[in-house]
Amino acid sequence: MAKEKYSILLPTYNERRNLPIITWLIAKTFAEHNLDWELIIVDDGSPDGTQEVAKQLQSVYSPKRVLLKARAGKLGLGTAYVHGLQFATGTYVIIMDADFSHHPKFIWEMIQLQKTKDYDIVTGTRYAGNGGVYGWDLKRKFVSRGANLFADTLLRPGVSDLTGSFRLYKRQVLEKVIKSTESKGYTFQMEMMVRAKAMGFTVAEVPISFVDRVYGESKLGGDEIVEYAKGVLSLWMKV
Numbered sequence: 001m002a003k004e005k006y007s008i009l010l011p012t013y014n015e016r017r018n019l020p021i022i023t024w025l026i027a028k029t030f031a032e033h034n035l036d037w038e039l040i041i042v043d044d045g046s047p048d049g050t051q052e053v054a055k056q057l058q059s060v061y062s063p064k065r066v067l068l069k070a071r072a073g074k075l076g077l078g079t080a081y082v083h084g085l086q087f088a089t090g091t092y093v094i095i096m097d098a099d100f101s102h103h104p105k106f107i108w109e110m111i112q113l114q115k116t117k118d119y120d121i122v123t124g125t126r127y128a129g130n131g132g133v134y135g136w137d138l139k140r141k142f143v144s145r146g147a148n149l150f151a152d153t154l155l156r157p158g159v160s161d162l163t164g165s166f167r168l169y170k171r172q173v174l175e176k177v178i179k180s181t182e183s184k185g186y187t188f189q190m191e192m193m194v195r196a197k198a199m200g201f202t203v204a205e206v207p208i209s210f211v212d213r214v215y216g217e218s219k220l221g222g223d224e225i226v227e228y229a230k231g232v233l234s235l236w237m238k239v
């Protein structure tokens with residue numbers, strides 16, 4: 001059997017300062033466990049020079065390990081995964097943020113848990129076990145909790161963190177679920193999970209500590225919250 005491979009999809013928007021260290025930690029994780037991997041950076045024309053840094057990383061780690069699949073402008077997180085996935089060659093795909101809110105140390109836990117029962121998806125959760133959120137103000141915590149509660153109440157998917165975006169998928173599962181998902185922005189993760197469960201895929205959870213970014217700013221705004229509420233309601237009307 002060919003060696004298994006992990007593709008990491010890393011959407012970036014103004015992550016110049018975070019990219020080198022996150023790449024280094026990802027590389028270290030896979031080297032330590034002797035696993036094959038590739039990193040696919042999907043940058044949406046960041047004005048801060050993220051792509052120049054990505055190109056330097058390609059020359060350090062090789063362009064086979066670090067792929068840069070840029071888009072012309074900021075088109076949103078959901079479509080960034082769709083775009084990056086076309087280039088993924090791994091057996092598994094891991095999606096995560098580039099700003100250290102998702103620490104690469106949890107990748108190995110996800111990989112191990114996936115293997116225990118050949119799960120289709122392993123998702124990081126901030127809202128079960130030892131999981132948690134650090135560095136957010138009360139308002140942002142409230143929005144996140146509220147968003148999860150709202151979707152859980154209406155849709156009952158049975159997953160504790162619907163809006164989180166630190167996840168491991170079997171590549172073919174991700175391809176199937178992503179095809180049926182319509183949301184583009186922050187709503188995307190929730191819709192993906194609701195649809196995956198409806199399709200009968202198995203999901204396991206790894207508690208993660210989510211730490212707010214050190215460099216730069218979140219791209220979550222009021223419009224995204226309204227879009228999210230609309231997304232939950234439209235899924236609810238379909239079930």
Ligand SMILES: Nc1nc2c(ncn2[C@@H]2O[C@H](COP(=O)(O)OP(=O)(O)O[C@H]3O[C@H](CO)[C@@H](O)[C@H](O)[C@@H]3O)[C@@H](O)[C@H]2O)c(=O)[nH]1
Nearest residue numbers: 011012013042044075076077080097098163165218219220
């Ligand atoms: N390519 C691309 N990348 C983007 C875009 N918007 C954000 N990103 C990248 O996507 C990641 C997450 O963006 P943040 O702006 O840091 O999100 P956040 O507010 O910290 O939100 C986090 O928590 C949410 C749930 O509470 C999650 O839904 C979200 O995905 C993320 O994990 C970062 O790597 C950021 O550079 C975009 O339009 N295009």
Ligand SMILES: [Mg+2]
Nearest residue numbers: 097099101213
């Ligand atoms: Mg963030």
